[in-house]
Amino acid sequence: MSKLNGDILYYIFNDLYYSINRKDKQSLHSCLLVNKLWCEVMIPILYGDNSIKFLKDKSTIGANFKKQKLTFNYIRFCKYLDDIYYIFSNRSSLLKEEIYKLFISECSSIKSLCMDMLDYPIYQYPGVNISLSNLYELDCNIKEQNFYHELAQICRSIEKIRILIHEHDELDGLVELIEKQKQIKYICISESGENKKIAQALEKHANSIILFSIAVRTSFLYFLFPKLINLQFLKIYDGPLIHSRSNKLFNNMINESYYDLQILELKYVSLDVVINIIQNTNGNLLKVYITFADDRNQTTKYNQAIHKYCLNIKYVTVNLNTYETLEELENIFIKCHHLEEIDIDGDIFNIYKFLSSIKSAPLTLNKILLPCRYFDDESIKLFSARSKKTLHFDYHDRREMHKFIKYYKIIESY
Secondary structure, three states, rough: OOOHHHHHHHHHHHHHHHHHHOOOOHHHHHHHHHHHHEEEEHHHHHHHHOOOHHHHHHOOOOOOOOOHHHHHHOOHHHOOOOHHHHHHOOOOHHHHHHHHHHHHOOOOOOEEHHHHHHOOHHOOOOHHHHHOOOOEEEEOOOHHHHHHHHHOOOOOOOOOOEEEEOOOOOOHHHHHHHHHOOOOOOOEEEOOOHHHHHHHHHOOOOOOOOEEEOOOOOOOOHHHHHOOOOOEEEEEEEEOOOHHHHHHHHHHHOOOOOOOOOOEEEEEHHHHHHHHHHHHHHHHHOEEEEEEOOOOHHHHHHHHHHHHOOOOOOEEEEEEHHHHHHHHHHHHHHHHOOOOOEEEEEEEOOOHHHHHHHHHHHOOHHHHHHHHHOOOOHHHHHHHHHHOOOOOEOOHHHHHHHHHHHHHHHHHHO
16 A cells, blocks of 8 residues: 655645534544654644644643643644633733743744734744744734834734724834735724825735725725725725715725625615625625615615626625615516525515515525514514525514514414
């Protein structure tokens, strides 16, 4: 029987590891006992994709470190240290710093840091030039700019970054860190004040950004939207709608094409903006989630845009506040063959016409999210008789939970 080399074994074990459930993964530990080659191949797979929490749960690492030398340096295989604070949260600051030093010095390629570590001068720890050279994601929620300045001298591979911006913040260190990265792909921003330097730094990565999520109170980032040509995920939480800001958003997005856009999530954004974005996609949208939209008189036009430009849609928010919008819902059901879930935003003009339209829904539809207030005994029975699809209640009034229980018993009978 021919022997498999280490590379082939790695691909086999790696595929096996990610194809079985969590409980069955325990059985893979027996591979460590076969021979030295199998053991060397399996160690990075079993420990490399797990956070420090895994090691703690398995008692590999404790507060009282054992003196005897281990067969493998397990710490070296850790990449994600995002759970470390919760495990050692009750330890003294001095002890936690020693633990952080240990991981910085031993881990060969850290991908993510826990927020607590940002309060320590980790950029001064031995081995930091190696351990953080491949840092992949970072939460930027501290104001100490020297930390970001020092990190900028080490890191060039950060792709995912979360930023918190307050009014009058001085963020020169963070600006430097952003500018020195090769390509940032995922950006999440929550801001309550303008910072033009951050905007200019992000502009450098406009071609590489595929996810852009912002919760805004100003409009200083809107000029970026025409430049995000490879965007796949766009999320905008615009706060309670201010028309001057909404107009700026519309002006920056009108006639811009987002051919790769797959997920669109918008809150407090005008339906004019939503429709414009949808019309300028390439039919690749898989999810459109809209809430607290303005311009309710545009709901029919919005529903029309869905069945005209989103034939591959799987999840969609629909408005059913007029007879015309209910007519367009049937068109969505007929034309969108991959639809799995609909979320009804706002009032339903006629609940019985809505229930009647369910018969036109594609077989893929399995979730309907709607306010429970529209249902009575007869409508529940009508829905259950006509459809075997899963009905999800969006039930907010706990004072009338007895009605929900009654409806559940009716549905269960079908």
